Amino acid sequence: MSKTTIHRIVRLGIALFAGASVVVTALPAGAQEPRERKTILEFFFGKRKPREVAPEPQIRKPRTVTRKKKATTTVAKTPEPAAVEKLADAKVVLVVGDFIAGSVGEGLVAAFETTPGIRVERRTNGSSGIVRDDYYNWPESLPGLIAETKPALVVVSMGANDRQQMSIGGVKEKFRSEAWTKEYEARVARIATLAREGGKPLLWMGMPAFQSSALTADMTTLNNIYRAGVEKAGGEFVDIWDGFVDEEGKFVTSGSDINGQQVRLRGSDGINFTKAGKRKLAFYVEKEIRRLLGDAAADGPGLQGDLKDLVVATPPVEDAEITKTQPISLADPALDGGTALLGGAALKGSGKSLREKLVEKGEIADAPLGRVDDFRLDKTATP
Structure with a gap:
């Protein structure tokens, strides 16, 4: 290879290198991608995958519930008696x-x-x-x-x-x-x-x-x-x-x-x-x-002052005539004159009550006129 050819190649390489440096320096700092250097362990065994951290569970805050207060029932107390003003001569x-x-x-x-x-x-x-x-x-x-x-x-x-x-x-x-x-x-x-x-x-x-x-x-x-x-x-x-x-x-x-x-x-x-x-x-x-x-x-x-003198206790009259009546037996039959007025004409009867007639002779009194057990033929007749 001739020297002229070698010189051309060198000049071309220098030109390419200069152009590349210009391009690199023209890029903004934020656009450059920095290379991470590998450690010896990463070179031989490869880069370890980052450990995935499980996201923390979100704790839901309890919902505040506003409850209506129950109406308290108050027991009515018996009012104490009001104090009474004492009398001057109490x-x-x-x-x-x-x-x-x-x-x-x-x-x-x-x-x-x-x-x-x-x-x-x-x-x-x-x-x-x-x-x-x-x-x-x-x-x-x-x-x-x-x-x-x-x-x-x-x-x-x-x-x-x-x-x-x-x-x-x-x-x-x-x-x-x-x-x-x-x-x-x-x-x-x-x-x-x-x-x-x-x-x-x-x-x-x-x-x-x-x-x-x-x-x-x-x-x-x-x-x-x-x-x-x-x-x-x-x-x-x-x-x-x-x-x-x-x-x-x-x-x-x-x-x-x-x-x-x-x-x-x-x-x-x-x-x-x-x-x-x-x-x-x-x-x-x-x-x-x-x-x-x-x-x-x-x-x-109470009574105060001269009002006390208005209360007069009258003793009972000793010569008052007291009317006395004879006691009446509870066994008196109602139909033996018990319904007659005092002083009226006494009803004459056989002297035996209806109960005695029923027990001794089997006789019963006629049912009142018009009642369901009135079996008389002449309905107009009175008992």
């Missing part, structure tokens, strides 16, 4: 004692809420009693309370806090010892006498049963002391024991209220009372108050 019922007296006092306020002639005054101390006169001395306080409230009737209830030793002349006497019992009886009699001063009626409400069997047993003993001391002073002992025990005499948490409905009467501690229990406590005392105070305990507005 008789005062004074309630004194411990926390049991506080419960009965609350129940009495509800009991006489609609009674204008009765006003309930409560002067109680929940932790007081007859034993601890150093904490609260009822014999010293009671005359002042009576002078302050001027009650027509006094209600006393205390003793639930008295299961403890008593200080007598500087000596601590154990509960229910001989000396303790003797002093306790004397203190009960003193309180009862002070409450009865001036001849006022006294109602001493006894202790109820409690959840503790030991406490319940002690309350029965104390109730006997209260009954004896109060009745000796001329007062009345109100026994409430049966209202808070079952048929076997055991403590009950729930029982009948004053309307006979089964309700909860005592608190979870087995000592205090619920609202229904307080009302039941007062029920026993309320009956005696209404009996002792008479017309003042009548519900409603």
Whole structure:
């Protein structure tokens, strides 16, 4: 090959190379396809196919459903009786004692809420009693309370806090010892006498049963002391024991209220009372108050002022002639003159009733004219 030919080939190659470079550089950067270099492993074993990743499942959000609210049925409650304004001369019922007296006092306020002639005054101390006169001395306080409230009737209830030793002349006497019992009886009699001063009626409400069997047993003993001391002073002992025990005499948490409905009467501690229990406590005392105070305990507005004089009770006339009638036997037959007016002409008969004629002779009375069993030939004839 000649040198001229070789030169031509070289120049042609240089021209082609220059043209190719111009074309490459003329292309935009984004149009160039970069080559990926193969690794040695890819060169020998080939390129691994990319691992297909399963698409994540789309979780459908729960559809929010707006439900219509059901119309709530409200049970109509029995409206409580409206409080009645008390009369200016309303008789005062004074309630004194411990926390049991506080419960009965609350129940009495509800009991006489609609009674204008009765006003309930409560002067109680929940932790007081007859034993601890150093904490609260009822014999010293009671005359002042009576002078302050001027009650027509006094209600006393205390003793639930008295299961403890008593200080007598500087000596601590154990509960229910001989000396303790003797002093306790004397203190009960003193309180009862002070409450009865001036001849006022006294109602001493006894202790109820409690959840503790030991406490319940002690309350029965104390109730006997209260009954004896109060009745000796001329007062009345109100026994409430049966209202808070079952048929076997055991403590009950729930029982009948004053309307006979089964309700909860005592608190979870087995000592205090619920609202229904307080009302039941007062029920026993309320009956005696209404009996002792008479017309003042009548519900409603009542008669006031000079209107009371318009009510005149006329005694029966002693010489009034009373007409007496002879008793009538239930066995009298209706057809033996029983349908005749008094003073009218008596019907004469054979002296035997229709039943006797049927039994003895087999005779029966003719059916009334026109009835289906009337078999007489002459239909115009009267029986």
